Amino acid sequence: MSHSTTRRNxxxxxxxxxxxxxxxxxxxxxxxxxxTGGGKGPAIGILLYDGYSLLDPxxxxxxxxxxxxxxxxxxxxxxxxxxxxxxxxxxxAERSISEVDRLDVLLVPGGxxxxxxxxxxxxxxxxxxxHVHRHSRWTTSVCTxxxxxxxxxxxxxxxxxxxxxxxxxxxxxxxxxYLPQRYVRSGKIITAAGVSAGVDMAxxxxxxIAGEDTAKAIQLAVEYDPQPPFDSGDAAQxxxxxKEHALRLxxxxxx
Amino acid sequence: MSHSTTRRNxxxxxxxxxxxxxxxxxxxxxxxxxxTGGGKGPAIGILLYDGYSLLDPxxxxxxxxxxxxxxxxxxxxxxxxxxxxxxxxxxxAERSISEVDRLDVLLVPGGxxxxxxxxxxxxxxxxxxxHVHRHSRWTTSVCTxxxxxxxxxxxxxxxxxxxxxxxxxxxxxxxxxYLPQRYVRSGKIITAAGVSAGVDMAxxxxxxIAGEDTAKAIQLAVEYDPQPPFDSGDAAQxxxxxKEHALRLxxxxxx
Numbered sequence: 001m002s003h004s005t006t007r008r009n010x011x012x013x014x015x016x017x018x019x020x021x022x023x024x025x026x027x028x029x030x031x032x033x034x035x036t037g038g039g040k041g042p043a044i045g046i047l048l049y050d051g052y053s054l055l056d057p058x059x060x061x062x063x064x065x066x067x068x069x070x071x072x073x074x075x076x077x078x079x080x081x082x083x084x085x086x087x088x089x090x091x092x093a094e095r096s097i098s099e100v101d102r103l104d105v106l107l108v109p110g111g112x113x114x115x116x117x118x119x120x121x122x123x124x125x126x127x128x129x130x131h132v133h134r135h136s137r138w139t140t141s142v143c144t145x146x147x148x149x150x151x152x153x154x155x156x157x158x159x160x161x162x163x164x165x166x167x168x169x170x171x172x173x174x175x176x177x178y179l180p181q182r183y184v185r186s187g188k189i190i191t192a193a194g195v196s197a198g199v200d201m202a203x204x205x206x207x208x209i210a211g212e213d214t215a216k217a218i219q220l221a222v223e224y225d226p227q228p229p230f231d232s233g234d235a236a237q238x239x240x241x242x243k244e245h246a247l248r249l250x251x252x253x254x255x
Numbered sequence: 256m257s258h259s260t261t262r263r264n265x266x267x268x269x270x271x272x273x274x275x276x277x278x279x280x281x282x283x284x285x286x287x288x289x290x291t292g293g294g295k296g297p298a299i300g301i302l303l304y305d306g307y308s309l310l311d312p313x314x315x316x317x318x319x320x321x322x323x324x325x326x327x328x329x330x331x332x333x334x335x336x337x338x339x340x341x342x343x344x345x346x347x348a349e350r351s352i353s354e355v356d357r358l359d360v361l362l363v364p365g366g367x368x369x370x371x372x373x374x375x376x377x378x379x380x381x382x383x384x385x386h387v388h389r390h391s392r393w394t395t396s397v398c399t400x401x402x403x404x405x406x407x408x409x410x411x412x413x414x415x416x417x418x419x420x421x422x423x424x425x426x427x428x429x430x431x432x433y434l435p436q437r438y439v440r441s442g443k444i445i446t447a448a449g450v451s452a453g454v455d456m457a458x459x460x461x462x463x464i465a466g467e468d469t470a471k472a473i474q475l476a477v478e479y480d481p482q483p484p485f486d487s488g489d490a491a492q493x494x495x496x497x498k499e500h501a502l503r504l505x506x507x508x509x510x
Contacts (some may be wrong), residue, residue, distance in 0.1 A: 010368050010399065010424050051338035055477065058344075062450065063309035065341045066504045072343040080313035081336075081347050086320045088327040089313075092336050093343040113265050117495075143478075144265060164478055169265050180480040194478030195317065199451065204484045222310065223398075223419055224489030225447030226481035227437040229459045232471035233480030245303035245472035251465075252285045 014131055024195040037119050041069025042209055045103040045132070048074055048082040049125060049151025051115020051254075055195050056142040057091065063202035066218045067210050075100050077124060085112035087255035097128040104204070108133050110163060110195070112254040120151040130154070137206060139189050142198035148192040150174040164235035165196035165247060180236060195235070199224065265411070296324025296462055300358040300387070300415035303329055303337040303348050304380060306370020306509075308464040310450050311397040312346065315362055318457035321473045330355050332379060342510035352383040357486050359389050360460070365398025365418060367479040375406040385409070393460060394444050397453035401446040413441040418449035419490035420502060435491060451488070454479065 007246045044064050049063045057074065065072045076082045076093030083090045108129065110116060119125055123140050123186060129152045133139045141149050146162040147170055157176045162170045171178040183192040183201035192201035203224070207215035294365060297320050301312045312329065320327045331337045331348030338345045363384065374380055384407045388394045396404050401417040401423055404410050414432045416439045417425045426433040438447040438456035447456035458479070462470035487493060493501075 010371050010402065010421055013440055050285055053317065054313050058309050058313035061344055062308065065309070065343055066508045068504070068507065070508070072375050074344055084320075086327070088320055088349075089329055090347040090349075092347060094343075094345075098260070116265050132449070147265065159265075164475075168264055184381070196454065196477050196479040197480065200483050201480065208483065212430075212485070213500065214504070216485045216506055217485060217497055218502040219485055219487045220419075220490060220493050221505045223488055223490070224451040224481075224483055225437070226451065226455065226479075226483065228455050228469045228474060228479055228481070229462065230467070230474055232474045235475060235478070235492055238475050242468075242472055242475055246475040247466065249323070249469070249472055250476045252323065253321045253325070 001239060017107045041071065042067060042104040042137070044072045044105040044107065045075050045095075045100055046072065046107045046109065047097075047125070047181055048076040048081075048091060048109070049111070049119045049122070049216070050083060051083070051085045051118060052109045052111040053115075053143060053195055054084045054086075054089050054091075056109030056111070056145065056198055057107065059196065059199040060140075060142065060202035061206075063206060063218055064197060066104070066221050067206055067214070073100070077122070083251055084255045087090055097124065100128075100132070102135055103132050104136065105138045105140065105209075106136050107198075108139075108141045108145035108148050109198070110141070110145040110147075114254065116144040116147055116166075119148045126152040137188065138202065138208070140191070140205060142201065143194045146170065146176075147174075149189070149191070150176055154189060155186075155191075158189065160184050160186060160189070160191040160222065161193045162191065165194075165243070186202075231246070267296055279303045282415070295323060296326065297359040297392070297443075298325045298327055298357070299360040299362065300330050300350075300355055301364065302352075302384070303331040303346060303364070303379070304366070304370060304374045304377070305338060306340045306373060307337070307366040308370075308398060309339045309341075309344050309346075309365045310448055311364030311366070314451065315395075315397065315457035315460075316456040317477055318454060318473055319360070319362075322461055322469070322475050330377065332377070337372060340370055340509045342344075350377065355387070357390050359386050360393045360395065361389065361391050362453075362465075363400035363403050364394045364396075365396070365400040365402075367425070368504065369509065371399040371402055371421075374403045381407040392443065392454070393463070394459060395446070395456065397447045397456065397475065398449045401425065401431075404444070404446065409444060410441075412444075413444065414446045415439050415441060415446040415450075416447065420449075420498070429432055465478065 081090035143163045155176045336345035398418045
């Protein structure tokens with residue numbers, strides 16, 4: 001081959017290989033330990049359930065996994081593959097809820113109607129969320145995940161955000177003040193708006209956990225300099241027609 | 256419970272349930288068929304390999320899965336769970352490369368040093384990429400995925416982008432003109448910059464496949480109205496210190 005593929009040169013200046021060996025070994029071990037919050041870095045747990053939306057857990061996981069010594073663990077009612085709202089993709093839950101007692105950070109993603117309602121009506125999940133929340137440093141959600149937190153009773157009397165199309169449901173069903181913001185902090189609870197807002201929230205959370213310098217470095221590490229080709233992501237600016245189109249695409253893509 | 260959880264009201268105006276029943280049944284079937292490009296909508300295949308970065312495949316998958324009648328299939332050398340660069344998370348490859356002959360869209364994600372180099376040196380993967388590319392409508396990459404496309408010989412004489420820290424490697428190793436853009440189209444090949452740039456690229460690709468109105472509706476469907484808390488995602492604006500910090504966080508988070 002004409003191209004050089006030494007470990008060193010694909011990412012410029014990335015590694016002092018020797019110095020990394022110990023770190024890497026420690027990470028490998030940490031990555032497979034049950035998170036208890038007793039490790040060196042933050043134990044981050046993300047709750048999966050049938051019918052979540054793929055970017056909700058994976059965007060924040062990408063960001064938060066870059067925090068120094070962090071572990072990110074996908075958790076579900078049972079171990080194994082958990083399928084998204086479209087039915088196309090599955091992420092592996094490495095731990096069941098019965099195996100995880102403590103977390104520094106709990107993140108509850110959102111999903112389609114079926115997934116969100118399924119989680120809201122699953123008392124085992126709600127009970128586990130309440131239990132982990134009691135000792136968490138941060139309890140967080142993305143998209144309709146805030147509705148699941150509300151169903152668990154965690155948002156009573158609080159300000160929160162959610163997916164734009166679910167705001168009216170959140171406000172009218174629970175004792176919650178909806179704020180149309182990208183993310184909302186209320187004490188140790190942080191809720192994010194829809195799907196992609198989890199990435200913005202995760203950077204904010206990273207700054208709370210490890211400081212602004214680290215959060216800014218993580219933003220560069222994931223090259224998050226957003227330049228969408230269109231400017232149609234804000235429901236407050238969208239026409240009724242585009243909203244209907246968006247909701248139709250969502251509904252039709254879900255199983 | 257005090258909250259109503261009928262299927263209809265979590266997402267405002269989402270469903271005319273009866274009308275959806277047929278669509279849903281068709282989707283369920285389509286989601287589990289081997290993609291051949293012969294279906295009603297685009298067959299989108301994403302290549303996973305040990306050590307990819309989580310957001311690279313999952314950001315575009317979230318966007319592209321909302322295209323009408325699309326199927327998104329995770330593909331790897333062998334079926335089963337494929338672990339990310341941090342070792343924390345695994346996504347399931349539903350199909351092996353030997354099972355997939357044709358795709359409308361091929362997407363190759365990036366990874367850490369270990370993952371990228373592993374893929375570059377895996378002749379079975381490169382050969383499959385070349386084979387699928389021959390008949391694809393679009394061949395795409397995120398982050399260092401463009402280096403894998405280059406190793407397969409697909410970028411010879413072309414313009415492309417890649418992860419900011421890998422630009423020099425791409426330019427000096429292959430016959431490629433590097434452009435520091437969020438995404439670069441060269442014929443039917445579209446390369447995206449690092450990690451999160453895959454979301455921007457996927458929206459652009461959605462517009463090429465289904466038109467701007469649909470792409471804009473998808474942007475609203477995933478509420479992609481980015482508002483990161485900091486403005487540090489552009490390597491061209493970053494100090495040497497922040498760059499080093501970012502690369503250190505990446506290296507230390509990887510197994």
